[in-house]
Amino acid sequence: MYKRIAFSAVAAAACFGIGIGVSNAASAADIKDGVVKIGVLTDMSSIFSDIGGKGSVVAAQMAVDDFGGKVLGVPVKVISADHQNKTDVAATIARDWFDNQHVDMVEDLLPSSVALAVSSVAKEKHRIAIASGAGTTKLSNEACSPYTVQYSYDTYALATNLVKSMAHAGDTSWFFVTVDYALGASLDKDARDALKSAGGTMTGDVKHPMNTPDLSSYLLQAQASHAKVIGLANAGADTVNSIKTAREFGVIGPGKQKIAALQMFISDVHSLGLQAAQGMQLTTPFYWDRNAASRAWSQRFYAKTGRMPTFIQAGVYSSTLHYLQAVQAAGTDAADPVMAQMKKMPIHDLFADNGRIRADGLMVHDMYVVEVKRPEESKKPWDYYKIKQTIPASEAFAPLSASRCPLVARK
Numbered sequence: 237m238y239k240r241i242a243f244s245a246v247a248a249a250a251c252f253g254i255g256i257g258v259s260n261a262a263s264a265a266d267i268k269d270g271v272v273k274i275g276v277l278t279d280m281s282s283i284f285s286d287i288g289g290k291g292s293v294v295a296a297q298m299a300v301d302d303f304g305g306k307v308l309g310v311p312v313k314v315i316s317a318d319h320q321n322k323t324d325v326a327a328t329i330a331r332d333w334f335d336n337q338h339v340d341m342v343e344d345l346l347p348s349s350v351a352l353a354v355s356s357v358a359k360e361k362h363r364i365a366i367a368s369g370a371g372t373t374k375l376s377n378e379a380c381s382p383y384t385v386q387y388s389y390d391t392y393a394l395a396t397n398l399v400k401s402m403a404h405a406g407d408t409s410w411f412f413v414t415v416d417y418a419l420g421a422s423l424d425k426d427a428r429d430a431l432k433s434a435g436g437t438m439t440g441d442v443k444h445p446m447n448t449p450d451l452s453s454y455l456l457q458a459q460a461s462h463a464k465v466i467g468l469a470n471a472g473a474d475t476v477n478s479i480k481t482a483r484e485f486g487v488i489g490p491g492k493q494k495i496a497a498l499q500m501f502i503s504d505v506h507s508l509g510l511q512a513a514q515g516m517q518l519t520t521p522f523y524w525d526r527n528a529a530s531r532a533w534s535q536r537f538y539a540k541t542g543r544m545p546t547f548i549q550a551g552v553y554s555s556t557l558h559y560l561q562a563v564q565a566a567g568t569d570a571a572d573p574v575m576a577q578m579k580k581m582p583i584h585d586l587f588a589d590n591g592r593i594r595a596d597g598l599m600v601h602d603m604y605v606v607e608v609k610r611p612e613e614s615k616k617p618w619d620y621y622k623i624k625q626t627i628p629a630s631e632a633f634a635p636l637s638a639s640r641c642p643l644v645a646r647k
Contacts, residue, residue, distance in 0.1 A: 278344040280318035299556035323353040334361040348372035348418040368551035372422040376598035380641035388551030395427040403434035411463035412441040415470035423469035439463040522547035529586040554587035590629040596641035603632040
């Protein structure tokens with residue numbers, strides 16, 4: 237059990253480089269409703285609830301509390317809702333928040349299909365959407381918006397860096413098991429492109445529905461392909477069930493095929509246990525035990541939730557702080573000047589190193605290739621990863637020159 241670390245807002249600010257929200261030249265008159273309201277729109281009850289869910293709400297509230305609870309002299313309020321993994325429900329909630337509840341910024345937005353739907357509403361309403369939970373590269377390409385930030389990761393950063401790392405080590409033949417919605421398609425494409433670039437081969441692929449209870453037929457097809465690596469282009473419970481099924485049917489193990497989870501969270505490793513997950517490699521933008529700042533904040537999060545944060549939850553905390561800092565710097569909660577400040581200000585905190593928001597709305601930062609520890613290597617609760625490689629922000633994401641976002645100036 238971790239010892240809870242008590243932080244005052246001032247102490248937290250000193251530790252994490254947070255600007256406390258105080259009123260200086262600006263006044264509450266610059267905040268049109270007398271309150272800055274943040275909405276956390278996430279999966280509270282289904283397949284993605286462990287990686288976002290209530291933990292994302294806690295993370296957002298921690299950011300507000302660490303900022304001091306106010307910005308420009310007015311209170312900051314966090315509200316939340318469950319979108320039930322339905323794009324129409326998510327869009328309806330977002331529209332009501334913007335029109336009737338005066339929400340200034342909406343946050344989390346996992347999975348990708350939800351983020352795409354809500355980003356469209358936010359663009360129409362001129363409100364800020366921060367997709368900390370969405371991976372599809374469409375958000376910073378053809379579906380980019382001047383009001384949307386893709387904050388924590390994208391599928392290019394997760395899939396490309398993992399495939400390159402494993403292919404370099406000789407794992408060059410792959411079979412892909414892909415969930416049939418926006419995230420899966422994006423992971424699958426980025427992984428295939430990286431494999432081709434590395435000189436590897438794809439022996440086959442299969443698609444499965446989201447949250448399907450039986451993945452055995454898909455994993456057995458992967459086994460029959462004799463590929464060295466089975467690439468899982470899915471997330472959350474689908475990833476966990478894929479790995480459990482592969483173990484149960486003897487698909488993976490010593491001298492057998494390898495599993496590469498193209499999007500995997502520490503909560504997934506926790507659900508599986510180190511005995512089942514050991515030796516797997518994955519890419520992540522955040523690990524709670526990486527440095528002193530990440531450990532200190534994560535232990536505070538653990539004290540509130542009983543779990544270590546996923547990179548989405550840590551991204552919610554970081555992006556909420558960044559948003560509040562931008563509101564303070566802009567002297568208003570109006571979306572256009574706030575977004576301009578968000579893109580102007582660098583990000584270096586417990587979540588991100590070398591972070592900045594590009595013209596296409598993508599926040600680029602360092603990424604890490606990690607390996608899941610063997611049970612005997614783990615010395616404390618949630619001690620799950622060994623960092624094998626740090627990929628600098630300049631290399632971790634697709635270059636801005638390759639972006640298809642119409643907001644990017646072309647020479």
